[in-house]
Every structure is written in structure tokens, then in C-alpha cells.
Amino acid sequence: MKIDFDVSAAGVDVSTSGYRDHLNLEVRGVEISDLLSSIDETVLFDGIDLEDYIDWADGKGKAPDVLGRLDADEVIAWLRSNGHLEEQES
Structure with missing residues (x-):
């Protein structure tokens, strides 16, 4: 399942992982209820x-x-x- 959505976060850090073509991504302070409400329920539960x-x-x-x-x-x-x-x- 692939879903596009917007996320509001208190902070985001991106760094290289040491492996070619890989990144580390740290997202802090995301409200899960906001995240889930942005996903259509039928898409989420059908998946x-x-x-x-x-x-x-x-x-x-x-x-x-x-x-x-x-x-x-x-x-x-x-x-x-x-x-x-x-x-x-x-």
C-alpha cells in the first residue's frame, strides 16, 4: 500500500548512513492522531x-x-x- 500525506513534526534530522544510497531520517514530535486522520479510513483498513x-x-x-x-x-x-x-x- 502506498499513501501520500503531510506530516507536521517538531524536528527532522537527515544524515548519511555510511551505505551507498541510504539515508537515516529521524522525525520527532509527530502527532499520531493528526497523521491517522490525514489517511482515508477506507484506504487504511482495506490495506x-x-x-x-x-x-x-x-x-x-x-x-x-x-x-x-x-x-x-x-x-x-x-x-x-x-x-x-x-x-x-x-
């Missing part, structure tokens, strides 16, 4: 793979919090569409 996010949350011990905030019908539909649950016969 996140749900399976990767759940793996990340599980690794950080946050899976119960994340799953508690999701709609149960959406979770069940996702599980079915990804082959984790069989389709229910009527």
Missing part, C-alpha cells in the same frame, strides 16, 4: 488483512478485547468465507 491483525492481537494478548468489539455475525461470516466453518444447511 489491513484481518487474519494478520488477529494474529498480531493474539500475540499481544489482545485477541479477547478485539473479538469482543466485533459483531458476531461478521466474525462468523469471515470464518465461513475463509474455510474455518462449514456452511449451515437450512
